[in-house]
Amino acid sequence: MTIPHVAIVLMEAHSDAAERPPLFQENFLLVHAPDEKAARERVAGWARRAATSYRNDEGETITWRLRTIVDVKEAEDTDLTRDADLYTRHFRDYASYERFEPLLSGEEI
Template sequence: MPSSEEDVTGAPYIAIVLMESSSDSAEYVPLYQEDIVLIHARDEDAARHAAEQRARRSESSFLNEDGQKITWRLKTIVDVQEAQDTDLTQDADLYSRHFRDYVAYEKFEPLLSGEEL
């Protein structure tokens, strides 16, 4: 059941949500998580608000296998756009973005760089 922040009668929006992990441990290396989220809302402002509320509900802390307290928090809402195709009952284009520096993208994207997480 949708929360009160979500309006399932609205248009589909795609939100790019950036989460950040942290720890009190000096040797901990932060990890970032980019989520691509489908939000139904009446307009872009409502979609941004719903995406932020959803991300805040997912914030959490836990002890990892080394006994370090790991905390996941919302870093930022990177972008919110109405879905490119609004009929989500079939294959659809949801979101696109453009960039100029492929080398920087390759370094950033662990699936391209071969980086182990």
């Protein structure tokens, strides 16, 4: 039997243009696995397949790679045939979260 797990994966993109800062991408994945260990293995496989390099419109080589797997845990609600709470985490410093989250800070990416 497989159980839904939610993973948070942080990917990082670098350009061969020295002046371009790295870009980070946070992915929330839903994986089905019998336990957390198997779920982590599936997430690691996803990250390996997601790693890529390509040339952008400006001729720069952009390379995406796994920065880290932040978390993998069983979904809060495992019945995904209805509305469900997938993932919960807690923090204490809202100001830092607001600076980090472009949807709250108004940062253009």
